[in-house]
Amino acid sequence: MGFLWFWMVAVMLVAYVVLDGFDLGVGMLHLFLARTEQERQILVRSIGPVWDGNEVWLLATGGTLYFAFPLLYASAFSGFYLALMIVLWLLILRGVSVELRTHMNVTVWRSFFDGVFVFASALLAIFYGAALANVIRGVPLHEDGYFFLPLWTNWRTGAQPGILDWYTVIGGVLALVALAVHGALYLAVKTESDLQDRSRTLAQRLWVLLLVLTIVSLPASMIVRSDTLANYRAYPVAFLVPVAVLLALLGITHFSRKGDDVKAFACSCAYLTMMLVGAVFGLYPRLLPATTGSQYDITIAKALSGPYSLHVGLIWWAFGMCLAFIYFFIVYRMFRGKVSLDGEGYGH
């Protein structure tokens, strides 16, 4: 049961990163890719009808995590208190700026909201990357299953790290670049002519950086946690995951250069998925490792909810996911194809 819920939450997390990932990417790039107000509107409209639904995956993942692993939810959310609060503020700023920019008929305020949108999207990506890196590195858990981390201490990993240290900053930058590439590839799918060319070029340039950071991240993880590869050594077939990461990376640049944007974007989805699967696989069966000694690790067994709840949950979860899949199918079908400014919507 624990195994099942572990991977169910992981699937939801992957869905969140892949889906909200591209609108975060569009958010951080739109100011630099668009040259006119009209182009900017096209970029914003490319995510207009979907960003909110994408973000729901975060809430649904959070809710499911709370339900299936209450101890993890309680411990991690209170322990990363300040970082999470900042994430909340950024989510607020981002949602408000993307929706309200279109309600502003004064250039000054539009520019202001554009700036806020870029700022919030970029910082969110960094925080998400840092968050994942924090989980991989581990936190100083107390005996009672709780901890509290300040935002930073001395920027070193070790027994008493901060939320930001050299390793988690690498994670943050990696996420920033990965989602920027992801967003640019999405835009290449959704736009035409000039805008499309610029999106492709940007994606290809950032790709080099992404390759370097991805390659750096593996030894960095091994420095921070010597047992990173333990699960991989136990199940060597899992080494296919890093291979898949590399193939997906190569696929991105290959298809993007050929002008096959849909396949390039699909490779980017695969890249993000495989990176997460790789990280999660390395953790299993831990949910949150301790830097204070492995006896304090929060494991699946320690954090799992009661059996009855989880059985019932299985039924509605499967049903709910089918519904969600149908909704997303409808929306993405309805808004398929290139974005145009045909004046549709209520003054949006």
Next chain:
Amino acid sequence: MDALLLHRIHFAFTITFHYLFPQLTMGLALLIVVFKTIALRSGNELYHQAARFWARIFAINFLIGVVTGIPMEFQFGTNWSQFARITGGVIGQPLAMEGVFSFFLESTFLGLFLFAEKRLSPWQHWASAFLVFVGSWISGFFIIVTNAWMQHPVAYRVLPNGAFEVTSFWGLLTNPWALLEYAHNMSGAVITGAFVMCAVGAFYVLEDHFLEYGKIFLRVGVIAGVIACITQIFPTGDLHGKYLAKHQPAAVAAMEGLFTSQAGAPIVLMGQPNIEQQTIDNPIAVNDVLSFLIYGTTKAEVEGLDKVPRDQWPEPMILLFYSYHIMAGLGTYFVLIMAIAAFLLWRGRLFHARWALWPLLLSFPLPYVANTAGWMTAEIGRQPWVVYGLIRTSQGYSKYVSSGNSLFTLLGFMGLYTLLSILFVVLVYRIIESGPAPAPAADVAQKVTA
């Protein structure tokens, strides 16, 4: 300042601000469906335009509701981690279901409703509006189930590690408290929607601008309002009050300011509780009414605060007393004003009765006050428990999150929410001022008859 108090204010502030928006979302979602239904059946373009107009306000309101709602789910973990840890197996369930069953539905079909009217058939567009309504009302239900379990825990057992688990899924969802609370809460949301709609309608009629729309808004708003205002008191408020008296007698005693148990207990309409002397100053009271309201007989004995150990008083008791009285007083006023407006509407005089339009225009903030006061009554009434009778609030907060950190983020939220309020007011007022788009000439010809 101690950490417990700060964590309480943190949650109270963010939830109070948040709920200003969903109450209009849920109320308005229903009224937009009404417009779309009339438009679909009659083919009258005015009602399509009316729906489009309210959709613009709805979109902004929904957005602020969404962005201020995310912190609510997070705060169970961030600020109330001890509570989250032991109750996750129970209330994590409705919270996760809200995300899975409601938010996906709402966000998907709101996207279609707002962005895709031209790509959808009229019937499909109606269906999008309807599903947004369903989504928002399901969302309300799961939140109420969560709250109802904290008010009146049912269908649970305690696991060996001290955590709670559900023993019956349906038992949790059909908690009698949840059903009563849901009915009362949703009718409260419709009241907010109705008053806001009436205010905009009254504004247009008094201003003699967008007159056709003003009349439509008033008609729909008043009819919905009078139904919801009556439902709010009877049966939902009445039944909820009786259930409350049975299961949380301490809360009722504090709400009513009843310091000593007595037969033929009076209802205090107004007054100031004097805790030191255990009396009500300047009371305006009616004898026997409280006994009658709770037990249906004027002579029944009602338990007072003297039966409640001092460490189990709902604190702050005086705030509870005022919250309850503000809610009940405003609820009475709502029935009165909506009944008068409905009468005038029926007699065909409402649109000329300026003396009635003015209060309709100015009353729209009051349902917000009443809904907030109602929730404060419920939440303070539950104290000192976070889960009634099982977990004290003082055992629920995150013990490793210091008061300094809590105040830091509380101030951050206050600043950010101030900005959101300003933006919201400016943008919505601008939409109201610029008004609905004029209907095509052909349709104006078949004006609604007033």
